[in-house]
Amino acid sequence: MRDLHSYKVKDPSERYKRIGDCIEKLKGVQKFKDFNLLLNPEMARVEGKILNPPQLAFGTPLKPFSDYEYRKVPHCDPLTLRKETWAIMYASRAADLTDRAIQGMKDSAKAFKITVEDPQYIEVPDHLVRQGQGHGFVEALKGDLDSDSKFVVVILD
Numbered sequence: 503m504r505d506l507h508s509y510k511v512k513d514p515s516e517r518y519k520r521i522g523d524c525i526e527k528l529k530g531v532q533k534f535k536d537f538n539l540l541l542n543p544e545m546a547r548v549e550g551k552i553l554n555p556p557q558l559a560f561g562t563p564l565k566p567f568s569d570y571e572y573r574k575v576p577h578c579d580p581l582t583l584r585k586e587t588w589a590i591m592y593a594s595r596a597a598d599l600t601d602r603a604i605q606g607m608k609d610s611a612k613a614f615k616i617t618v619e620d621p622q623y624i625e626v627p628d629h630l631v632r633q634g635q636g637h638g639f640v641e642a643l644k645g646d647l648d649s650d651s652k653f654v655v656v657i658l659d
Contacts, residue, residue, distance in 0.1 A: 518545065582617040587652045589622040591639060593631045596659035603657060621655070622648055 511517045525541050528534060534541070592600040600623075608618045624646045630638030639656060647654065 521545070580615045580617065583611075583619060585619040585621060586648060586650045588655070589624055589647055589651045589653075590655045590657065591624040591626065591643060592657035593626050593638075593659055594628045596657045597625070599659055600657050603655075622646075622651065624654075 511520065522543060525543050528541055533539075590600060590604065604618075604621065611618045624642050626638045626642045630641065643654065
């Protein structure tokens with residue numbers, strides 16, 4: 503893939519310079535001259551105001567949002583991930599890994615007052631799972647997934 507790092511604009515002064523360079527290049531284009539188009543090299547000036555960073559109204563005084571990021575602050579309204587809304591699909595050989603993953607989700611969600619119910623389990627027999635292909639998973643998904651499911655977690659082992 504092509505490296506785009508050298509094309510990135512790193513600050514406003516660089517953006518200003520690049521726009522100015524582009525205008526200078528366009529001034530010499532014959533099509534602009536043919537249609538009597540003129541480009542004003544001066545940038546438009548707009549006065550603005552920088553807004554304060556977002557804050558959460560949680561107690562007194564207000565705390566910045568960064569105080570709550572990654573600190574396991576519980577949701578105001580408890581949430582529940584219901585069994586009928588999600589499914590977990592896994593190869594038979596990954597049954598232990600799947601159980602550990604679900605238990606990890608349940609344990610970590612408790613700190614946020616989120617209840618994670620057991621999902622709909624969709625086990626794909628190992629003989630249907632081929633190395634590097636997902637045909638067995640797709641067929642199992644088509645055949646076994648409840649219509650009320652909102653999302654599916656797939657464990658690839």
